[in-house]
Amino acid sequence: MQSDPFDKTGRSNTRWQQSLLSREVRESRNRHRAAVLWFTGLSGAGKSTLAHATEKRLFELSCQTYVLDGDNVRHGLCGDLGFSVEDRSENLRRIGHVAKLFFDTGVIILSAFISPFSQDRAFVRRMIPAGRFIEIYCSTPLEVCESRDTKGLYLKARAGLIKDFTGVSAAYEPPTDPELIIDTQQQTIAASVEEIVVLLVKRNILQL
Amino acid sequence: MQSDPFDKTGRSNTRWQQSLLSREVRESRNRHRAAVLWFTGLSGAGKSTLAHATEKRLFELSCQTYVLDGDNVRHGLCGDLGFSVEDRSENLRRIGHVAKLFFDTGVIILSAFISPFSQDRAFVRRMIPAGRFIEIYCSTPLEVCESRDTKGLYLKARAGLIKDFTGVSAAYEPPTDPELIIDTQQQTIAASVEEIVVLLVKRNILQL
Numbered sequence: 001m002q003s004d005p006f007d008k009t010g011r012s013n014t015r016w017q018q019s020l021l022s023r024e025v026r027e028s029r030n031r032h033r034a035a036v037l038w039f040t041g042l043s044g045a046g047k048s049t050l051a052h053a054t055e056k057r058l059f060e061l062s063c064q065t066y067v068l069d070g071d072n073v074r075h076g077l078c079g080d081l082g083f084s085v086e087d088r089s090e091n092l093r094r095i096g097h098v099a100k101l102f103f104d105t106g107v108i109i110l111s112a113f114i115s116p117f118s119q120d121r122a123f124v125r126r127m128i129p130a131g132r133f134i135e136i137y138c139s140t141p142l143e144v145c146e147s148r149d150t151k152g153l154y155l156k157a158r159a160g161l162i163k164d165f166t167g168v169s170a171a172y173e174p175p176t177d178p179e180l181i182i183d184t185q186q187q188t189i190a191a192s193v194e195e196i197v198v199l200l201v202k203r204n205i206l207q208l
Numbered sequence: 209m210q211s212d213p214f215d216k217t218g219r220s221n222t223r224w225q226q227s228l229l230s231r232e233v234r235e236s237r238n239r240h241r242a243a244v245l246w247f248t249g250l251s252g253a254g255k256s257t258l259a260h261a262t263e264k265r266l267f268e269l270s271c272q273t274y275v276l277d278g279d280n281v282r283h284g285l286c287g288d289l290g291f292s293v294e295d296r297s298e299n300l301r302r303i304g305h306v307a308k309l310f311f312d313t314g315v316i317i318l319s320a321f322i323s324p325f326s327q328d329r330a331f332v333r334r335m336i337p338a339g340r341f342i343e344i345y346c347s348t349p350l351e352v353c354e355s356r357d358t359k360g361l362y363l364k365a366r367a368g369l370i371k372d373f374t375g376v377s378a379a380y381e382p383p384t385d386p387e388l389i390i391d392t393q394q395q396t397i398a399a400s401v402e403e404i405v406v407l408l409v410k411r412n413i414l415q416l
Contacts, residue, residue, distance in 0.1 A: 021260075021267055052229075059229055064272070066313045077305040097285040098306055105274045107313070 026106030032063050033205045034103045036128050037110045037196070040121060040175060041138030042167045043153055044145035046184035046192075050138065051112040053189045054196050058108055061197075061206065066102055068095060069112040083164045089120050096124035103128060108205070116172040131203060136196065137178040142167045144185045234314030240271050241413045242311045244336050245318045245404070248329060248383060249346030250375045251361055252353030254392035254400075258346065259320040261397050262404050266316055269405075269414065274310055276303060277320040291372045297328050304332035311336060316413070324380040339411060344404065345386040350375045352393050 027033050037054065039047040051067045058065045074081075078094055081087040092115055102109040115121050125133045145167065146154040157165035164170040180199055182192045200206040235241050245262065247255040259275045266273045282289075286302055289295040300323055310317040323329050333341045353375065354362040365373035372378040388407055390400045408414040 021263060021273075055229060064313075065229075066309070068309070072309060072312070076308065077302055094285055094302070098309065100284065101274070101276070101280060101306065102310075102313075104280070105272075105310075105315070 023104050023106055030064050030106050032061075032108065032207070033132070034106045035108050035132045035134055035200065035203075035205045036099050036103055036124070037108065037134045037136060038099075038115070038121065038124065039110065039112045039136050039138055040115045040178075041140060042142060042145045042172055043114060043165075044148045044150055045138035045140040046182075046189070047112040047114075047138050050136075050182065050184065050189060050192055050196075051110040054193050055110055057193050057197060058206075061208070063206070064105075064107045065110065066107055067110045067112060068099060068102075073098075073113075083170075085117075085164075085170075089117065092117075092120040093123065096120075096127055099124060100127045103132070108200075114166050114172070116166045116170065118173045118175070121175065132205070134180065134196075134199065134203070135175055135178040136180045136182060137175045139174070139181050139183045140185050141183075231312050231314055238272050238314050240269075240316065240415070241340070242314045243316045243340045243342060243408065243411075243413045244307050244311055244332070245316065245342045245344060246307075246323070246329065246332065247318065247320045247344045247346055248323045248386075249348060250350055250353045250380060251322060251373075252356045252358055253346035253348040254390075254397070255320040255322075255346050258344075258390065258392065258397060258400055258404075259318040262401050263318055265401050265405060266414075269416070271414070272313075272315045273318065274315055275318045275320060276307060276310075281306075281321075291378075293325075293372075293378075297325065300325075300328040301331065304328075304335055307332065308335045311340070316408075322374050322380070324374045324378065326381045326383070329383065340413070342388065342404075342407065342411070343383055343386040344388045344390060345383045347382070347389050347391045348393050349391075 023034055039051050041047050048069050051069065055065045055067050073095060077098065078091045081091050092113065095111060095113060099109050099111055121135065149155055153162060153165065154168065156162045157168040166172050180196065182195065184192065197206065201208055231242055247259050249255050256277050259277065263273045263275050281303060285306065286299045289299050300321070303319060303321060307317050307319055329343065357363055361370060361373065362376065364370045365376040374380050388404065390403065392400065405414065409416055
């Protein structure tokens with residue numbers, strides 16, 4: 001830097017620095033493009049398992065990746081929120097902005113939340129450039145999710161111990177035009193991961 | 209993956225995947241350790257300029273980095289918050305959690321917020337493993353910051369047009385034991401950046 005960034009020309013210096021580390025510059029070093037893979041579906045539909053398995057595969061392909069899910073968000077950033085319609089929307093609003101921050105660093109971010117409402121998902125989609133928001137609908141039917149009940153939550157919800165439980169006592173609005181639909185009852189996780197990788201290559205996000 | 213992750217053993221599979229992509233695994237690929245560089249100081253003290261200049265240098269050193277500042281947080285994730293004591297704390301709480309998420313991906317995250325209250329900074333410090341939270345106090349005196357007034361905010365604050373403005377109508381609690389003190393009036397940005405890099409090497413976060 002030639003000039004003192006604190007003089008009258010300092011602010012343009014700062015802007016120049018910021019644009020030097022644009023998303024495009026970061027992407028060119030990462031050798032893949034940034035994207036948001038947004039997994040949506042009922043509890044037990046396989047979102048988190050699929051997101052982590054996909055991340056593992058992308059990591060092996062030398063991608064910069066990160067999974068946002070209930071484990072790392074609900075207890076921290078959104079620890080003040082419950083599961084009412086308003087709180088779910090605020091939860092998704094914050095997660096959307098965090099996904100955008102990671103996106104800006106050139107990362108492939110995988111988000112695994114029920115995200116039951118179309119308008120909340122649409123809000124996040126609008127924040128991300130066209131072609132980089134990949135909505136993956138985990139369409140596993142309710143009865144299958146409920147029979148899995150890996151966390152015992154459906155049992156509690158049916159017993160009235162959990163309020164506003166999606167699929168039982170709260171609505172889920174299926175995506176009308178997702179980039180991908182995966183029913184984890186119909187195909188293995190490994191096959192689903194490869195389907196996602198193929199889509200990312202087709203969308204010019206990844207090169208194999 | 210050998211087994212069906214949706215059977216009764218599926219949850220342990222998921223955990224295994226998560227631990228495979230631990231921060232340590234990400235760090236070993238990045239060839240540097242994760243850290244949070246927390247710049248604190250008055251408006252105009254040089255936090256953001258210094259953070260971006262440091263990021264540029266770290267990027268040249270092949271580090272994975274990202275700057276969190278007012279530009280990308282106040283309009284998005286914390287767009288619902290004002291500048292009251294409560295809102296400032298909630299602002300910092302969220303930023304702290306986002307910094308932690310980035311930290312978990314192995315990134316060197318640089319945060320540039322006034323962050324005027326000791327207890328809010330201490331809250332973030334507690335979230336990050338010992339030795340990885342680097343508090344950098346930009347100690348440029350109020351009168352220097354005010355004379356710079358790059359954003360015209362001090363003028364507005366003195367005119368009573370901005371409420372709760374740190375240094376004018378709201379308190380700033382200086383760090384008592386920061387990892388580094390930089391007075392941007394006393395040394396150039398380039399020298400300050402090198403001082404930070406030297407500290408990161410000393411702390412075993414970077415290897416040159």
